[in-house]
Amino acid sequence: MATQIERSSATQTRLIEATIALLDELGYARLSETRICERAGVSRGALRHHFPSGRYDLLPVVVERLIAAEEARFLALGPMTPLERVHLMLRGTLAQPDRSTSVALLQIWMAARGDTKLYDGVGPIFDSVLPRLFGLTDTTPDDPQTLALRFVLHGAALHRFNADYDVAKLRAALHWVLDLVGEPTGFAARFTDVALLQLEPA
Amino acid sequence: MATQIERSSATQTRLIEATIALLDELGYARLSETRICERAGVSRGALRHHFPSGRYDLLPVVVERLIAAEEARFLALGPMTPLERVHLMLRGTLAQPDRSTSVALLQIWMAARGDTKLYDGVGPIFDSVLPRLFGLTDTTPDDPQTLALRFVLHGAALHRFNADYDVAKLRAALHWVLDLVGEPTGFAARFTDVALLQLEPA
DNA sequence: AAAAATACATACAAAGATGTTTCCATTTCC
DNA sequence: GGAAATGGAAACATCTTTGTATGTATTTTT
Numbered sequence: 212m213a214t215q216i217e218r219s220s221a222t223q224t225r226l227i228e229a230t231i232a233l234l235d236e237l238g239y240a241r242l243s244e245t246r247i248c249e250r251a252g253v254s255r256g257a258l259r260h261h262f263p264s265g266r267y268d269l270l271p272v273v274v275e276r277l278i279a280a281e282e283a284r285f286l287a288l289g290p291m292t293p294l295e296r297v298h299l300m301l302r303g304t305l306a307q308p309d310r311s312t313s314v315a316l317l318q319i320w321m322a323a324r325g326d327t328k329l330y331d332g333v334g335p336i337f338d339s340v341l342p343r344l345f346g347l348t349d350t351t352p353d354d355p356q357t358l359a360l361r362f363v364l365h366g367a368a369l370h371r372f373n374a375d376y377d378v379a380k381l382r383a384a385l386h387w388v389l390d391l392v393g394e395p396t397g398f399a400a401r402f403t404d405v406a407l408l409q410l411e412p413a
Numbered sequence: 414m415a416t417q418i419e420r421s422s423a424t425q426t427r428l429i430e431a432t433i434a435l436l437d438e439l440g441y442a443r444l445s446e447t448r449i450c451e452r453a454g455v456s457r458g459a460l461r462h463h464f465p466s467g468r469y470d471l472l473p474v475v476v477e478r479l480i481a482a483e484e485a486r487f488l489a490l491g492p493m494t495p496l497e498r499v500h501l502m503l504r505g506t507l508a509q510p511d512r513s514t515s516v517a518l519l520q521i522w523m524a525a526r527g528d529t530k531l532y533d534g535v536g537p538i539f540d541s542v543l544p545r546l547f548g549l550t551d552t553t554p555d556d557p558q559t560l561a562l563r564f565v566l567h568g569a570a571l572h573r574f575n576a577d578y579d580v581a582k583l584r585a586a587l588h589w590v591l592d593l594v595g596e597p598t599g600f601a602a603r604f605t606d607v608a609l610l611q612l613e614p615a
Numbered sequence: 616a617a618a619a620a621t622a623c624a625t626a627c628a629a630a631g632a633t634g635t636t637t638c639c640a641t642t643t644c645c
Numbered sequence: 646g647g648a649a650a651t652g653g654a655a656a657c658a659t660c661t662t663t664g665t666a667t668g669t670a671t672t673t674t675t
Contacts, residue, residue, distance in 0.1 A: 214642075214643090215641080215642055215643075215650095215651060215652065218641095218642090218651095218652065218653090219651085219652070222652080222653085236527055237526075237527035237528075238441075238523055238524050238526055238527035238528070239440075239441075239442050239523075239524075240441050240442040240524050240527070240528070241527050241528065243631075243632060243633090244632075244633070245631080245632075245633095253653075253654090254653060254654045254655075255633095255654085255655090256652090256653055256654050256655070257652070257653050257654075259633095259634085259635085259653095260651085260652060260653065260654095261652085261653095264634090265632095265633070265634085317523065318523060320574065321440055321441075321519065321520060321523055321574075322440050322441075322442050324440055324574065325438055325439035325440035325442070325443050326439075326440070326442070326443065337576065338576040340576075341576055341577055347577065353582055353585070355582075355585045355586045355588070355589035356586075356589055358572075358582055358583070358585070358586035359565065359586040359587070359589050359590045361568065361572070362564070362565045362568030362569045362572060362586065362590075363561065363564045363565055363568055364568065365567070365568040365571050365572070366563065366564030366565055366566065366567040366568030366569075366571070367564045367568075369567050369568070369571065370560075370563070370564060370567070372522065372523075372526065374539065374540040374542075374543055375543055375549065380555055380557075380560055381560070383555070383557045383560070384557045384558075384560035384561040384564065385561070386557070387557035387558055387561050388561045388564075391593060391594070392593070416672080416673095417620095417621060417622070417671085417672055417673075420621095420622065420623095420671095420672095421621085421622070424622080424623085445661075445662060445663085446662075446663070447661085447662075447663095455623075455624090456623060456624045456625075457624085457625090457663095458622085458623050458624045458625070459622070459623050459624075461623095461663095461664085461665085462621085462622060462623065462624095463622090466664090467662095467663070467664085
């Protein structure tokens with residue numbers, strides 16, 4: 212028999228992962244408690260027990276979990292500049308172009324725009340992406356290059372859903388960008404192939 | 414008294430525009446026939462009369478209308494290469510960074526992923542964006558640069574919703590990109606400022 | 616001008632979703 | 646070992662949304 216803490220965290224994890232999978236497959240509009248529960252193999256009572264107000268408690272946890280997972284990869288590599296971070300992310304999508312975690316985030320993000328209650332829950336966590344993932348604080352100088360590369364990064368992620376999506380072409384385009392802008396000074400020396408591998412999913 | 418054709422097309426237009434506005438404000442998840450109708454000032458009976466299966470008839474028309482509006486701007490400028498088109502679009506967002514029409518399209522696009530019936534309706538129209546807006550056909554050679562600039566374009570559009578969104582910074586980043594890649598050969602000669610203005614909304 | 620079709624409104628039934636309560640089985644605490 | 650708390654299941658009411666049927670005024674047709 213498992214302890215209560217173990218049981219709790221186990222079913223919570225199942226609910227969270229079911230939610231992420233459903234967001235990827237069906238999108239936010241078709242996300243419902245019933246579907247989440249049948250996917251997770253628990254009852255609605257269980258969901259409401261752990262997340263009393265349903266999605267409004269569940270989705271912030273989902274967002275935090277996905278962002279924290281990304282963040283963890285960077286923390287292992289030590290301090291670095293925003294520009295270096297974007298470069299590492301671009302090389303990350305180059306290595307793993309069809310990682311799907313960002314789909315769930317985008318679905319929640321688009322839905323939160325029109326749902327105040329949801330926005331109150333997830334908004335602050337999304338805001339924390341800037342410092343936590345991109346290393347951007349209030350005192351960071353504005354850098355057109357870093358922002359432009361963020362555009363490339365997000366545009367490339369979005370491109371997965373496009374009619375002419377093709378991994379090879381996507382990678383070719385990303386290579387073209389990286390060749391054009393060049394590496395940040397000392398980049399290759401600091402981030403070896405080994406470090407790069409850590410940016411890929413576990 | 415107006416003719417029936419006039420009345421029909423008037424209420425259809427009101428329904429379409431109400432839908433676009435709601436998609437922008439509330440997102441796809443909170444889009445409902447009731448809300449569309451009260452926004453458009455017509456009854457649900459009217460909606461169902463013109464669009465018998467509700468959103469599944471309405472949204473394809475919405476998508477087609479938004480894409481056709483963009484397409485019209487290009488048609489006025491004569492034939493051009495895909496690369497030239499992307500350049501014009503980038504300069505378009507440079508001139509009008511916070512045009513919101515793409516929000517509605519993105520909402521529908523994200524929802525269609527998980528809704529077969531919706532996808533059947535809007536999928537082909539979205540696919541037509543490649544030839545109609547980007548000038549890409551099956552025989553068009555793969556060009557990493559054009560694809561990369563599409564990433565920038567879409568990433569920039571998405572950036573509107575970001576926590577650190579700032580028109581000035583967005584424009585600076587786009588300028589940085591355009592300076593870096595340079596103009597296509599003969600671009601300035603063919604597309605004068607006057608032509609550029611036609612890419613902005615009417 | 617009568618008939619037919621069209622544009623639109625209203626009402627109702629059937630699903631689906633959420634909010635809430637109650638109940639039972641295990642742990643955990645004393 | 647008994648009391649209290651916790652995890653989880655099931656049931657119910659309510660609300661929202663959609664599908665559908667019916668009614669009516671206006672326009673078009675003949």
